[in-house]
Each structure stands twice: as structure tokens, then as C-alpha cells.
Amino acid sequence: MIMGPKLPCFKPPFNTKNMEITMALTEETRQQVRQTHAPFIHAVVSASQNPTLHKEIEGMLTHAEENGWAALVVAVRKILSGRHDEGVLAGLDDEDGVIVSCILDGIRNPATLPDATNTADGSQAAPGLAQMIHAARQGDTQSLQALALMGEQMASVGGDMARVASTFRTLIQGDPDVDTLTQGMETKGRNLLLAITEELGRLKTH
Numbered sequence: 667m668i669m670g671p672k673l674p675c676f677k678p679p680f681n682t683k684n685m686e687i688t689m690a691l692t693e694e695t696r697q698q699v700r701q702t703h704a705p706f707i708h709a710v711v712s713a714s715q716n717p718t719l720h721k722e723i724e725g726m727l728t729h730a731e732e733n734g735w736a737a738l739v740v741a742v743r744k745i746l747s748g749r750h751d752e753g754v755l756a757g758l759d760d761e762d763g764v765i766v767s768c769i770l771d772g773i774r775n776p777a778t779l780p781d782a783t784n785t786a787d788g789s790q791a792a793p794g795l796a797q798m799i800h801a802a803r804q805g806d807t808q809s810l811q812a813l814a815l816m817g818e819q820m821a822s823v824g825g826d827m828a829r830v831a832s833t834f835r836t837l838i839q840g841d842p843d844v845d846t847l848t849q850g851m852e853t854k855g856r857n858l859l860l861a862i863t864e865e866l867g868r869l870k871t872h
Contacts, residue, residue, distance in 0.1 A: 714773055
């Protein structure tokens with residue numbers, strides 16, 4: 667959904683690269699990567715099938731590139747240009763390869779896409795979202811576009827993801843009452859929103 671700095675195992679949209687990868691990922695870790703980045707994967711698949719979304723996703727890609735996801739972004743742009751062969755995987759690290767393979771599989775067969783309603787916990791999703799919201803507060807157009815696209819993807823799956831997406835505009839406008847924003851949310855949505863606001867607080871003090 668959203669990408670924080672590329673550290674070692676968690677990314678674009680989200681900050682999951684937080685451990686050094688020194689060996690091939692296990693299937694469990696691959697599944698975790700796919701699930702963590704489900705909203706981002708869905709967004710790229712949608713954009714690959716609908717050229718009108720390319721401009722919106724470009725903001726998300728630029729944001730990811732600035733946070734260390736350059737190789738992944740290059741591969742995604744190839745996919746958006748019409749390349750859907752395994753050659754786009756060349757030169758990618760294990761995590762990037764998992765994300766791009768999932769995108770390619772999703773284009774060929776949408777039934778293989780990860781469940782976007784079952785994303786990883788907020789501690790991993792929140793940093794990237796918070797960074798985009800923080801940048802949007804400063805008037806960054808690309809971040810606004812990326813948030814709009816991410817919000818559409820989250821809203822389409824319903825539930826807590828849609829409720830969190832509905833708070834983006836309020837969060838961009840300032841520091842809202844978190845208790846009010848989290849009303850009606852279940853634990854997953856509440857934890858994600860709390861993590862986002864905590865990260866925004868840290869960014870504001872820097």
C-alpha cells in the first residue's frame with residue numbers, strides 16, 4: 667500500500683525491509699511479503715489494466731523510488747509499459763522478486779492475488795502511509811496522488827481498510843482526534859490508524 671524506506675525485508679508501499687536477507691526467502695516469508703504489500707500489488711495490477719490510472723500510480727512509484735525501492739520501481743514501470751514476461755525480474759533481490767512475480771501472476775490470473783483485506787500489522791504499514799500523508803501536508807502533489815490511489819484500493823476491499831482510507835483527508839488537514847477517527851473500527855484498523863498518527867507525530871518533530 668505504501669512504501670517506507672527500503673531496509674532489508676518489507677517495503678513499497680510499506681516498510682518491511684527491516685532484516686538483512688542473506689539467503690533465499692522461505693515460503694512463509696514470501697507469503698508474508700505478498701500479504702504485506704497486497705494493496706500495492708493490487709494497485710499495480712489495476713493500473714496495468716487501466717491506463718487512466720498510470721498518472722495516479724506514478725506518485726506512489728516516485729515515493730517508493732525515493733525510499734530505496736528503485737529496482738522494484740524500474741520493474742513495475744516495465745510492466746505498466748506492457749512487458750509481462752519473466753524478464754522484468756532480472757536483477758531484483760528476493761523480496762522485490764516476490765512482489766513483481768505476484769503482480770505478473772495477478773495480471774494473468776486475478777484469482778492468485780493476495781487478500782487485500784488481510785494486510786500485515788500496522789507497525790509495518792504505517793511508516794510508508796505516514797510519510798506520504800506528511801508529504802501531502804506539505805503540498806506534495808505526487809504524495810496526494812499516491813494516497814488517492816491507495817485510498818481507492820483500500821476502499822474497494824471494505825471493512826477496516828475502507829474506514830482507515832476514509833481518514834486520509836482528515837489526517838492531511840491536520841492533527842484530528844484519534845478517538846473520533848477510530849470509532850467503529852475493529853482492532854486491526856484501530857492499530858493501523860494509531861500507528862500512522864504516532865509516526866506522523868515523530869515526523870512532525872523532525
